[in-house]
Amino acid sequence: MLRPSDFIVYQKPTWCPGNPSCGNFHILSTIRTTLAELNLAPHQAIISSGIGCGSKMPDYTKINGFMGIHGRPLAVASGMALANGEQVVIAITGDGDGYAIGGNHFIHTMRRNINITHIAQNNQVYGLTKGQYSPTSQKGYKSKTSPYGAIEPPINPMTHALAGEASFVSRTFAGDREHMVRIFKEAIQHRGYALVDVLQPCIIFNRVNTYEWYGARVYDVEEDGHDRRDKSAAWRLAQLWGEKIPIGVLYQEERPTYEDQEVALRNGSLVKQELKLLNPVQVEKLKALFL
Amino acid sequence: MLRPSDFIVYQKPTWCPGNPSCGNFHILSTIRTTLAELNLAPHQAIISSGIGCGSKMPDYTKINGFMGIHGRPLAVASGMALANGEQVVIAITGDGDGYAIGGNHFIHTMRRNINITHIAQNNQVYGLTKGQYSPTSQKGYKSKTSPYGAIEPPINPMTHALAGEASFVSRTFAGDREHMVRIFKEAIQHRGYALVDVLQPCIIFNRVNTYEWYGARVYDVEEDGHDRRDKSAAWRLAQLWGEKIPIGVLYQEERPTYEDQEVALRNGSLVKQELKLLNPVQVEKLKALFL
Amino acid sequence: MSINKMSLRIAGAAGQGVESTGAGFSLALSRGGLNLFTMQDYMSRIRGGLNFFQIRVAPNEIFTHTDNIHLLLALNKEAFDTYRTDIVPGGGIIYDQDMKVEDKELEDDGIKAFASPIIEIAEDVGGNRLMTNTAAVAISSGITGFSFEKIGEVIENSFAKKGKQIVEGNLRVAEVAYDFGRDTYYDQFEYHLAEVDRPPRMMINGNQAFSLGALASGCRFISSYPMTPATTIMEILASHAEEYGVLVKQTEDEIAAMCMAIGASHMGVRAMTATSGGGFSLKVEALGLAGMTETPVVIVNVQRPGPSTGLATRTEQGDLRFMLHASQGEFPRLVLTPGTVEQAFEAGARAFNLAEKYQTPVIVLSDQFLGVSSRVLEQDTFDFNGVNIDRGELLRPEDLDKLEEDYQRYVFTETGISPRAIPGSHEKAFYPVTSDEHGPDGHILEDRTNRFRMMNKRMKKLETASIDLWQPELYGPEEADITFVAWGSTYGPLREAVDWLNDDGSSANMLHLPQVWPFPEKRVSEILSGARRVIGVESNFSAQLAGLIREETGFHIGSNILRYDGRPFSPNYITQCLEEERFNAQTI
C-alpha cells in the first residue's frame, strides 16, 4: 500500500509560503494522496505540465513528469496517452497555460475524449510572470497590464467544456482538500478526458479571489441534488459565478475514448508492440503498391 | 449608390465550377451585394482572411483585403479593428482555418467583443489541401487522413460561440442567397463580434454534405418564433444537428465593444491621431519617472 | 527515330485530370519496363489554371526532367498555346480535333499536329465525356507505339473500384483511341516507346520513399496537420495504419502535431511529424523543447517557396539556414538533406536511429520537387533487410534491475549521451524532465556550473554525431575543371548537367551533401580546397549552403547558380547559367 509520503522528493516547492500559503501546496499534497489512494506507483503515472507556478508540480512529486512549454501540456499528454494507454496521464496547466495560450488544445482535446485527467490550476492571474491579468481574471481586474481594469469578460472553462463535449466536467477548490481528493480520484478513474478546474488562491498577486472569497461562495452541486448526467442542468450551473460558485462534478457521460476507436491500437498499446524489421510479407506488400 | 458589380475585379475566382458550383461563388456574390446594399465603398471595408479556398475572397473583390496566414484572420482583424474603428472589418476563415488551427483566436476574440464580422466558410472539409477531414467533419467521415472514418465528434461552432460569449451568433447556408444577404447585413451592422457560420458545400471533396443535404435540413429559427435574446433557447438550438439544422440568428445581445472601453481610444481611432513628436510637457513627465 | 528517349507533357487545367492521367500513363510505362522520371507543375487551386505532368523516358537511368519535350498532350487551348514552344522540332502535339489551333504555324516550327477525336471517342464509344482522359492516354500510347496491354492493365486497375461497367467502357474507349493514334500518326512520329522485358519495378517519389523508410525503421506514430507538399506522407502512413500499427493523428494545428510527437516519443514510440515551411515555423518552439529534454523526434520539412505562403504548390530550397537555427538558444540537431528517391528512403531509415542514438530532433529537409517527382527503381533498391533499428542507449529492464540508486535521466557522459529509460517500462523508470535547465536527475537546477556542464553535454552530442555523418558524394571524375556544390533535390538536375558537360568535352563533377548538420567539414574542405573552380547550385536567393560553407570552412564560393522562381532546376537551366555566366542573383 502506498502512502502520500512515498511521493516526496528532495526538491522543495518554490511556491509562496505563508498563512494561508499558495493553493498549490494543497494541490500537491492532494495529488500525493490521490496517487497513494489509487495505489499508483511513481512509474505508473505521468504528469505533463506547462510553465507557470503550478506547472512545477512534477518537480516536487516522485512520479514521471514532463514539464514542457507554456500552453502545450494537453498536446504532449495526448501523445503520451496515445502511445501508452497503460500509464495514467495527468495534464497540469495554469489558467494562462490552459485557457489562454493553450486554448486551442483545450477545445480539441475535449472532443477527442483522449484518456487524460486535466487539472487546471485556476488562480485567475499569471503567477510566475508576476501578476498580469489572466483569461479568467474577472472584469475590472487591475494588474500591470490592465492598470485601468481588465475590459474583457473572463473565459468560462465550464461552459467551454460543455460546448466542447468534455465527458467529465468538474470544479474543485484548493481550500477544501477532501473535496479535491474526491474529485481528483473520480477524474482519474473516468475513462476519457476529464476536466478538473481548481480554484487556487494565489496569495501574492490575486488579492481579490482569496481563500475567504472562494470559501464563502463554493458549494458542491450534489448538495442541490444535481444530476451529473443532465447536460442542460450542467449548462445552467456552468453559468453561475458570483454569490454562489458551484463545485463538484457538473457533468459526466460515458462514451468511447479516442483510444477505443483508433485502429492502430487494436493490438494494444503502441509501446507494447515490438520494434522490429518489417517481415518479408509486409515488405512485399509495400513494394507492390508501387509496381 | 453602389452596385454589386462595383466590387468586381479582373482576377477570376479559382474555385471549382460546376452545376451546382462551389458554395464560395455564392458567398462572393453575396458579399458584393451586401457591400453594395450597405453602401460601403471599396476603401471603407477590409477583409482579413487566412489560407484556404474561401480565404481567396479578397482576391476577387474590389475592397481592401489582407490574405494572411492559415488560422490567424481573427488576430489580424483584431489589430485592424483596434487601429481603425472606422473601417468595417470582416474576417473570413474556413472551418479548418477558423475552428482548427485558429481555434484559440476564435474563443478569445468572441469574449472581447471586438467589432469584427466573422464569416466562417464551413464546408466540413479541408478544401485547398485536397480533402482531409476537418474539425467540423462529421463522425465517421472518410478522407485520406481518416481512411477508417473520423473518430472524433465534430466541433460545434454554435455552442462554442455561446460558451465564448459571442454577442451575435448566427448560421446561414450558401445555397440560400437571400438568407445570406440578410444575415451578412445584420452581422456587419451588429456592434461587436458577430459570427456567421456559413454552410458551404464543397462540391469536390465533401460528397456527404451537399446542397441537397443541407437544403433538406436547414430552417430559419425565426420561423419557429425563436427569441434571439434568449440564451437558453439558443443553447438548445445550437445543439441541433441532424434531421433539422437551424439557421438564422441564434443569439444576439448588446453589450459594449472592446473599443468602447479601451482608454487609448477615448480620443477616437488610433489612425486619426497625428503622429508627432512628444511635446516638452510629455517629455518632462516621462523623464520625471526616472529621477 | 528514337526509342524510349523522350519527354511527354500532359497539360491542362486543374480538374481536367492532368495528375491522374500522368500518373496512370507513367505507371503503364513503368510496368512496361521503361526508365522514367516524372515531375509536376501545378498551381495552388483545385480547379482551373494551368498544370502539367511531365514524363521523361530514357534508355539509361535518369534522375531529372529536362526542359524540352517531345510530345505534348494539350487538354485545353491554354496548355496548347503556353507549352508548344517547349516542343523540340520533330516533336508533336496531341489535342482534340475541335480545338481551334493554327496548325500551319506548328508545321513551320517542325512540330507535328496530332489533332484527334478525343472527346468524340469518349462520348461515342464510352458514352461518357469523363472518359476523355482514357482516350487521350490511349491515343498517346498509340502514337508512340507503346504496348496497349500495359495501358489496358492500368485502366482496369484504376477503375476497378467503380465497377465492371466503367472498366469495360474505358477499355473500349482506350482500344478505339489507341488504334486511332497508332493508325493515324504512329508512322509520322519519330519518338517511339517500346516495352522492355524485365522484372517489375517500383515507381516511387520522394515522399513515398521517405515513408517506406520510416515504416521500415519502425515509425509508429505520426501527428501532423495537412500542408502541401508534405501531406502525402501522413496520408501514405494513414493508409497503412492498421496493417503496420502506425497511429496517425491529424491534429488541430502544427504546434499540437509537434508536441504530440514529443509526448509519444517520450513514452518510447518512434514518432514523427511532417510539414512544410509555415507549419515548421509553428513547431519551432517545441523543437527547442525536444532539444532541451533530449527527446528523439523526426521532423520532415518538405520545402516550398516562401516567404510565408509564397508559392504553395511549387519548389524551393529556401529553408536551409532556418533549419539550422530555428528555436531560441543552442542545442544539437541533425539535418538530413536527401537528394534522390533512394536517399529519401535512406533518410527515413536513418532518421529514427539518429534521433534515438543522439536523443535529439532530426530534421529531414526535402522539397516539393523531390517529394512529388517519381522515378522507377529496381525492387531491391531499397534494402529493407539492411535497415538496422538502433535505439541507441536505451535501458532494458535488465539494466534497470541492476540500478542501485534512482535512475538519472541526464547523467554526464563522455559522449554527451545519457542512457535513456522509458517512463513506466520498469518500476525504477520514473523521473522528471523539464524544459528548464536541469541537473543530471532531471530536476530543475539553476546552478551555474551545472549549466555549463549541461550545455557542454548537450552540444557534445553534435560532436559525437559527427562520426556518424552521412558523407557527401562526389559524382563525376575525381578531378575536374568545375566542381559544383549542391544539397537536396538539386542532385538530379545537377548530376545530369555534369554528365552533359563531360559529354561535351568539358570536365565537371558535383559535390552533393545529403546531410548538412553537423557539417561535414573535413570532406567538404578537402574537396573544395583541391578544386579548380567551384560553383554552387541552390534553389534559393541567398546561396545558403555557400554561406554555410564559408562559415564552416572559410572557403568562399563566389559564383552560385541560383533559382528561386518556384520551378525546379533542370540540367538546361544549369548549363545555360554556366554558359552565360549568370551567377548569384542574375537569374534567367
Added chain:
Amino acid sequence: MSINKMSLRIAGAAGQGVESTGAGFSLALSRGGLNLFTMQDYMSRIRGGLNFFQIRVAPNEIFTHTDNIHLLLALNKEAFDTYRTDIVPGGGIIYDQDMKVEDKELEDDGIKAFASPIIEIAEDVGGNRLMTNTAAVAISSGITGFSFEKIGEVIENSFAKKGKQIVEGNLRVAEVAYDFGRDTYYDQFEYHLAEVDRPPRMMINGNQAFSLGALASGCRFISSYPMTPATTIMEILASHAEEYGVLVKQTEDEIAAMCMAIGASHMGVRAMTATSGGGFSLKVEALGLAGMTETPVVIVNVQRPGPSTGLATRTEQGDLRFMLHASQGEFPRLVLTPGTVEQAFEAGARAFNLAEKYQTPVIVLSDQFLGVSSRVLEQDTFDFNGVNIDRGELLRPEDLDKLEEDYQRYVFTETGISPRAIPGSHEKAFYPVTSDEHGPDGHILEDRTNRFRMMNKRMKKLETASIDLWQPELYGPEEADITFVAWGSTYGPLREAVDWLNDDGSSANMLHLPQVWPFPEKRVSEILSGARRVIGVESNFSAQLAGLIREETGFHIGSNILRYDGRPFSPNYITQCLEEERFNAQTI
C-alpha cells in the same frame, strides 16, 4: 579610504524584498548624484531561493558591474554564506544580529562583520517586522555615510500610497537604523558614499529606455503576451496608455500578439510586440507574413538563456542566428543589437522609422542583462527633440488624388521600396495584400518572371537599407594589440575590460555592433583586417557573431571568450579568460 567607489550587493530570498530594497537604495544614490550601475541576479520563482541586487558606484561613468563587492547586505544566512567570498578584503557584511555566523572566520579574511539589530529596530521602533528592509537600507546608508536625507526622501515616496502612518513608521525606523550604522560602524569601514551636488539625473534600464524611445518615435500599439524578461516593456507602455494614446493589448498568445501588431500596422499605426525566445518562436510564422506583405512591424526579443525555457530569469545571447533566419523562405529584415541603455533608447527611436522606411520587420535583439540593468544618465542623454519621425514612402491624400490608375501596392522600383497607401485613408486607398506571391497590384500571381522580380524587389530593400546602417563603434585606441569584437549587452563589461587592459599597460580596443543585419561588412572587414589579434566576446556557446563574420567577410575569429551559464559577462570574467587563454567552449 575610498569615496564613491564601491559595490554593494543586497542578497536574500525572493519575497524578502531584495529587488525593492535595491531599487530604493539605488534611487537614493542616484538622487544623491552618484554614478551607478545596477544588476540583478534572480531565480525563476516568486518566493524563496537566492537573489541579489547589486549596485556599483563610481566617480566616473560606468557601464557594468564587476565581480567583487565591498559591502554585502545579507538578508538571510544563505546569502551570507554564498556571497561572503565575493567580498574584497577590507569590505564588510551587514546581517542581523540574531543570525548565527562565524565572525572569527570573517576577521581572518579581512572582512568586517557588521552585525546589526535590523529586525529589532523594525519591530521595536516601527512596530512592524515588514519594516526590516527600511532598517537594512538605512543601516547601509549609515555605515557608508551616505546622506540620510536622500534615503528619507525615497522612503517617503515609496510608502506614500500606504498612508501617513506607514510613512512615518518607516522614517522613524530609518532614523534609528541610520544612526546605529553611522555610530557603530562608519569609522571602521573604508568605503564611503558621499552626495555629489548636480542636477537631477535619470536612473533607467534597457527595457525602460527602449520604451521611451518607442514612445518618442510614435509607437501607438503594442500587442504582447507576458514573458520574462520582456514583460516590463508592455507594462511601462500600459502605464502610459491613456496619456500617450498607446493601445496596449495583452493577447491570448504570442501568435495573436504578432498578428494583431501586423493588422494594426497595416492600418497605418506604428505597432510593436515584445517577447523573449519562446514567444519569439511562436511569432516566427507571422514574421514571414510581415516580410511577404511588406508590413512594417517592430519585434523586441529580450533574450534569456535557452534552449526552450532554459533559465527564465537570466541572460544570454543565444538567439542571434535565429533572428537572422527565422521563418521559411527569404525576405529582408533588420536586426538591431543595442548594447547600452542609450542605444536601447536609440533602438526604440530608430526601429519604427526603419520598419516604415523599408516596409519590413525590424527586430530589436536585447537581453535580460541590458533589459533590467540600470544606469544613471544626464537628463539630456536621450535626445527627444532630435527624434525624427520618418514614415518612409507613405502616400498622402494629395499623392493619391493625383493617381490616374488604380493604386498598386507593390510597384517595382529601383530601391525595392513601393510607396505605401494606408487602407481607407483615401477613396483610392484600397488593394489586396497576400502572403502568397503576388503581382505589383497585390493580387495573387504565380508567374515565374514576376516571382523573380518580386523576390529581387524585396531583397533589394536589404541593400537599400545598407546605406542606413547603424555603424559599429570602435572603442579604445585606434590601434591596439587586441581587438575584441562584440554585439549587444556585452558592450559594458567589455568596455571596462578594455579600459583595465589599457590601464595595465596592455593595448586593446573593442569593435561593437549595434546592428548585425544587414551586416556592416565594410566597416567590420576594414577594422578586422587591420587588427593585430582579434578575440570575439559573446554570451553563447557557438560564437554566433564570429560565425556570421566569417560567413560575411571571410575573417576567421579563432579565439572567442564565451559565457553561457546564464550570468552576464563582467570585466573580471573577460580578463581572466584572456589571461588563462580560455577560449571557445573552455569556460571558467
